[in-house]
Amino acid sequence: MAVAPSSGNRQWLPYTAAVTAGLVVIAGAFLLVRGQDQDPGRPRADCTVTLEVNSSTEKAALVAGLAERYNSADRTLDGGGCARVHVTALTSGKATEVLAAGWTGTGLPRPQVWLPTSSLWTGQLRLLDQAAGRPPQTPDRYPSIANSPLVIAMPKPKADLIRQRGALGWGEILGLSGREGWAGFGKPEWGRFTFGKDNPNLSTSGLAATIATYYAAVQRASDLTRADLADPKVTQFVRRIEANVSHYSDDVVDLLRDHAEADLAGGGASTDDLSAVVMQEELVHLYNEGELSPKGDGEQRGRKPNVPLVAIHPKEGTFNLDHPYVVLPTADERQRAAADDFLTFLTDKDQQAAFADLGFRDHERRAPDELLASVGTEPTGGLTYFDPPDPGVVDAMLDGWGTLRKKANILIALDTSGSMEAAIGNRTRFQVASAAAAKGLALLNPEDRVGLWSFSSETSQRPDGPYREEVRLGDFDRKKVTSRIANLHVEGSTALYATVRAAHRQLLDRYDPDRINAVVVLTDGKNEYTRDNDLARLLADVALDPERPVKVFCIAFDRDSDLATLDRIAKASSGKAFDATDPAMIDEAFVKLVSSF
Template identity: 25%
Template sequence: MGRHRGRYAEEPSGRSRRRRGRGGAFAALAAALVIVVGLAGAGVYMFGNSGGCGGSDLRLDVAVSPELAPAVDAIARDFNLTETTVDGQCVHAEVRQVDSANVAYGITGSGATMGDTESDVWIPDSSVWPRIVQNHSGDAVLTETGTSVARSPLVLTGLAAYAGDEPAAWEDVIPTAAPGEQPGHTVRVVDPGRSATGLSTLSLLHGTLEQASPDGDTFNAAMTAALQALHRGASADEEAAFLALSGGGEEAPPAMVMSEQAAWRYNSSYDENTVRVDYLEGGTYYLDYPYLVRTEDSGLTRAAEEFRTAIRGESARGHILAEGFRGPEGEVDPAVLSGDHGFSEQAPEELPTPSEGSIGDLTRTWNQMKMDSRVLAIVDISGSMLAEVPGTGMTRMQVTGAAATQGLEMFSPTSELGLWEFSTNVNNNLHYQEIAPVRELQAEEDGTEHRAVLSQALASLRPMPRGDTALYETYLAAYQEMSRTYRPDRNNVILMLTDGDNDNPGGLELAELLSQIDSIASPSRPIPIITIAFGPDVQNLEPLQEIAAATGGAAYMTEDPTEIGEIFINAFSLRIADTDD
């Protein structure tokens, strides 16, 4: 991985990027040894034969994922007492707790880091991190040794949240349908951008949903719903996740995907709110704590090999098992991982670690979904919206308002949404008017959250009995407005809900609309137009598809406006499709 030099290639010590000037020290040591040999040959006794180090240490900097650090620190204390030598110097292992994502992003520069990422040995919590490094920084000095220091499979905790409807497989954990169409459960993971557990959860869902989906569109829609559900339950870090699991938050304790060792550690800290673990069908990923070498210095490389030998020893294994981990062969200490909390001595089936390509795709997808939306929703209030939807006892307007309100639940509190209505001549000579500005859903207006303001506005929309459908003028005005107020840190989208074709004699034609959009559009400032057209009055979807193609959006048509919720999911799945391109 990276610039591999074989398992432990020996290079001149001056090649070390972190300890320059070591060549001079070695030269001095060599000269001293020559003197010692010469004096010994003359019968002069200079040193005792106790095998000590004489005060000279070769310090090995070992960066370890925080939860494993106590065990590795204990192993290092034992190791340092052995006075193991390399080139006459005692190897002294110094262990530091360092977040795995912090090191990975420090090497690649592809994410936020707190610094302090250099070391001679790196033991992250998962092999996904060196794969991320390989994907972004192929020339990084990072040598795999084939050693897994400890292991911990992913499990599910907090099943009380399922109220008797316990999941059997990973695809049962996350809702994969439109809001309101499937019973949902709060499932919490730590942000996959910073957590191997969170990222592995995405891989689990990706694999199971891909197997269960008959086609790409079905998979994209299901994966989108799953990602949105995970976003709603994502914790910034493990501490926040533990607090939520303990019931210390405002909501009921959620189900949570975590490692066995994290569950044991949680139970050790929250003994009044302990959890049981559950092993779901279909196998699982493991945190595998790989032993990686990050130096090309000859002496430090051999020192790293000596410490690797120690960390694989029987006494070292006792330290590892005592901290709630499995050993390299899956063995456990049943006194630590007790069956009283659901822990199983039998190791669950292991899934292969995701490839660097799939990790990159999932990370990009998560980050794209994580980016908040900025949406201008536009609702048709032409006269045809007064028509009744068969079998519902509701008008198209009422069904549309209810479906759009349901769609609001798909957006995070920090997403920005605004609402327009349109027909013909709804606002003096304009065919559209603003009902609610584009604002964060959590923003308050006179003590009322913007999400509630939008819900009330949608419920109060009234069709114009004599109104026609000035689609094209409204598209253009919306595109101009969203371009003028563009936010590069958000997904800027126009969402049109209409039950008819463009119907405005003497108004803007399709060719002119497309020309004007083209003059405004910029590849670096995308504003996709997504149109959901419904009802028997929609005779021709092709113009809407041309508009969608020109803006990177999509056009959907259904005769049943009650399907709008599912179409929302399909529309949002465009983000996944884009990251796969």
């Protein structure tokens, strides 16, 4: 979850989905402390002070490695003695939630130091504390241990063309191309201009991108107000930018990994409809260094992409993810001394070099030459940074974003084959799936257009074909869709390919260029329909048309699901497959899915 619950009526995505909140986990060897000659050695055994540190997930392995180095160093605290630092990890959103709830239910030691991705989180925790009538845990502004500004990342040929126009702003890059697309830049063969961003309800970078858009709209770098949010010129500006979103991501790293795989397979040719992605600068560096590319056996990193990404900095300025170092009220006097010493250690040049190796700027926002060489130069005179808005303004912004975001046409295809009768505890697979679907429907925008199909194979209930329209694609009637799901009959085998093909064709026939157009498939099995079992033809049929992108999103439900094939189908359309092969994860999978719309 990105921010605190509003006092209004906004439907908030469950905090249990916070596995994707903040900057996502970037697994792999590059999270280790690389490029350093120092040997951590053995930790000292005579230290009586323990300092518990909880870090956001994207830098947790790095901070843990640096803590090991600290524990092995010959350091003495003010007043004598030494400390041992222990690091745990939670996403920033989850940590905000549990700090507000008294740090219960995590199974992790309560921290004295918190390292979220952004000071946005300290503001949201302050809101939660105020709402509960207790003293704030995060009343201050805090020093940074690293920084990563938000950028518009584009493939180099497109970035080079954009830069020929000189300094451009958020609206000029992301909001003015629209249907004219790249023809306005003399490249009609590049098609429409669309971009990707994370859903701000799940992601720190997605939230930062939304804040940056509002600041660009008011043409200021500070003091964003509630009155600004209600200004029709501001809402029109934001709506124009959101209209060019291809689809919202729950995990920009997954998007970049798919892009890297397609780059290497196609010799650099793009297979998706994205002209740009709004994300943190750090990830541009990791992508260009091959850290997000497929890795071979024994390789620590993949091949560098054929076409690198370039970071573009809009002329109005950008938002910075400041990675604050927060000492919490739970720290006693000796732990505060240890926290001060660990902060000094983290901001020393050797440790800052480890952050730089992952693409971060240093604690004073300075970019190493190697980073700029990897991601592209910044404007003469440096970057302009937007100040974090008041937490209450952020909350109100997200209340309003639901009405400004791009709307969707969503056709849901729900597997009703006989295997859905299999038991999961004291319920059937179908009961678990339909309950998760109902929760997911509650998170959709009321202005979305939604249809429902059921599919299995020809049965006595469905003699004319393997799929049936249960609710016609149209204005979203949540009660009608939920009721129809609850009354579906389970029987037959799984006609997966025929259903995906037909659903995709229907959305092409009813394509709306002003909406995200998507097929959502929920299945517990693999294709068992002999009349249509040609996967290669299906992949060709659903292959993305950048001019009319219809994307397929799949949830592989239960271990009998053919996740590998569903992933191929989704990737062919530039969609995504979500792994709920452990049925306990299906609610989380639906939250991730809904964040795409």
